[in-house]
Amino acid sequence: MRDVAIVSFSQLRGDPxxxxPEVLMLVPVVLEAIEKSGVPRKQIGFTCSGSCDYLTGAPFAFVQNLAATGAWPPISESHLEMDGAWALQEAWVRLQHGDIDTALVFASGRPSNSDLREVLCLQLDPYYLMPLWPDYISLAALQAQALLARTGHTEKDLAEIVVRARRAALSNPNAEISGEFTASELLQAPYVSSPLRAHDCPPISDGAAAMVLVAGDRARDLCERPAWIRGIDHRIDAQYPGVRDLSVSPSARLAGEHAGVGRGPVEVAELAAAFSHEELILREALGLGDEVLVNPSGGALCSNPMVATGLIRIGEAFRQIHEQGxxxxxxxASSGPCLQQNLVCVLEAD
Amino acid sequence: MAGSEPVSFMQQMVSLEYKLRASPVAVDFARRLCAGTITGHACPECGLVYTPPSGFCSICVVPTNTREHEVEIADRGTVTAFTIVNPIQYRGQKEREVYAVASILLDGASGTIGQQRLGDVDLDRVRMGMRVEAVWLPEEKRKDSAAMGAGLASAIHHWRPVDEPDTPLEEFAEHII
Known part of the structure; x- marks a missing residue:
């Protein structure tokens, strides 16, 4: 495989x-990611973006977003109706072809336009499940219930995850929720959908993120300490939640195995665990022990710009290597109901 | 297949509601439009003038704003392309008569505005290069919906020919598609 590194990252603070407009959210992050990379904008070989027209509320809304790249003369680009982490993987595959050395990846989401409890129903099986309009929080609660029943974890364990995430988020200027809390004070809140309380659910905000990938030695020339993508894989569980054991995530396990997570020690894991219980499922699926620092950014529980969240996790992981040594x-990164789709990416320093 | 059950159909009505918030640039544009002026933003780098403005130059990727980069555009321009619409009378169709819509390159703008209704003109006289001007709605009937992307029709009823020589093709050739 051709060695490809992340050399720059930029994110817009989530806007509740x-x-x-989506394209105006993107302009500053795209410009900043390109400027930090040192690659002239006109020399970028490939551009790949992730967004969701159902969130924007207009067909082909993603085409307007391309204007943020200054797509004239015409550029080579592609788009996914997915989290930007999947756009990153497509860009990584494109760089494997060997004919270009640089790629721009960006993602944007605008859930403030709509009611996510309705809109996200449209990602479900259209014949048997979607007509019931099961909202995404209720589905997550079913998964949380299945996990607690199988493992013996308690709602207090979930609250402890939130306490730790919000404390970590104190040092993240892009976090929307942060602070010192105790589990017992959080547990006094009413259920949103049992066993989940408001603190177990992610904030919803508009946001955007962008990064630049560079292949080979050029990444070392451009960046002090690039983050090399040494493994990347994504897997999908069955579409219908009713046929899955919701308390486990085989797709995350497989993605982790194929990305080579176990080939060496992991210091930090940035998990797109938007709900508190998802962190427990993912830790188990990815084989992450207590020695692994999980979500030092506060994670998706503290800032969750839909469709950019996964790319931001990869950006935070890049920062861990580039800035934190x-x-x-x-x-x-994750997509779909109840962690249906999972992408795992392993980043390494030189 | 013999012996199989007939295919059955289910009907599923889906309705999603979206609340769009207007961007400040679009609000400014709509406010000036209701007051009878078409405005645009001029890119400080390449000088291209965008109307309606989007708040940045999509070629240079440079942000623009109303205070520094707003320019006034004439309510007069050149038809660069047009089509004659014969409205099919499907259920819900509001149009009854044949009419023309055009792309118009306004004087002072760098790009055309599309889907503009022509009026006060014989349809067989409509042509590329024809000079037209805005027929504004009475002030009390103008709406600020341009802030939500409704375009110039929220304040301009139609465009009519003016008694000026046609613009030569070479002056708008790059705008005909």
């Missing part, structure tokens, strides 16, 4: 109010 870091 919304109102900024780590050697081997894992990033994870």
């Amino acid at each position: 109010e919304g109102g900024v 780590r050697e081997r870091v894992l990033a994870h």
Whole structure:
């Protein structure tokens, strides 16, 4: 495999109010990622983006987002109706062809336009499940219930995850929720959908992120300490939640195995665990022990710009190597109901 | 297949509601439009003038804003392309008569505005290069829906020919598609 590294990352702080057009959310992050990379904008070989037209509320909404790249003269690009982490994987595959050395990846989401409890129903099986309109929080609660029943974990364990995430988020300027809390004070809140309380669920905000990938030695020339993508894989569980054992994530396990997570020690894991219980499922599936620092950014529980969240996890993992001097870091992204689809990416320093 | 059950159908009505918030740039544009002025933003780098403005130059990727980069555009321009619409009378169709819509290159703008209704003109006289001007709605009937992307029709009823020589093709050739 051709060695490909992340050399720059930029993210827009999640905006719970919304109102900024998607393309204007993207302009500053795309410009910043390109500027930090040192690659002239016109020399970028491939551009790949992730967004969701159902969130924007218009067909082909993603085409307008391309204007943020200054796509004239025409550029080579592709788009996914997925989290930007999947766009990163497509860009990584494109760089394997060997004819270009640089790629821009960006993602944006604007859930403030709509009611996610309705819109996310449309990603479900259209014949048997979607007509019931099961909202995504209720589905997550079913998964949480299955996990607690199988493992003996308690709602207090879930609250402890939130306590740790919010404390970690104190040092993340992009986090929307942070602070010192105790599990017992969190547990006094009412259920949103049993066993989940509001703190177990992610904040919903508009957001955007962008990064630049560079292949081979050029990455070392451009970046002090690039983060090399040494393994990346994504897997999908069955579409219908009713045929799955929701308390485990075989797709995350397989993605982790194929990305080579176990080939060396992992110092930090940035997991797209939007709900507190998802962290427990993912830790188990990826074989992450207590020695692994999970979500030092606060994770998706503290900032969750839909469709950019996974790419931001990879960006946070890049920061761990580029700024914090780590050697081997894992990033994870998820899509679909109840962790249906999982992408795992292993980043390493030189 | 013999012996199999007939295919059955289910009907599923899906309705999603979206609340769009207008961007400040679009709000400014709509406010000026309701007051009778078409505005655009000029890119500080390449000088291209965008109307309606989007808040940045999509070629240079440079942000623009109303305070520094707003320019006034004429309510007069050149038809660069047009089509004659024969409205099919499907259920819900509101149009009854044949009419023309055009792309118009406004004087002072760098790109055309599309889907503009022509009026006060014989349809067989409509042509590329024809000079037209705005027929504004009375002030009380103008709406600020341009802030939500409704376009110039929220304040301009139609465009009519003006008694000027046609613009030569070479002056708008790059705008005909």
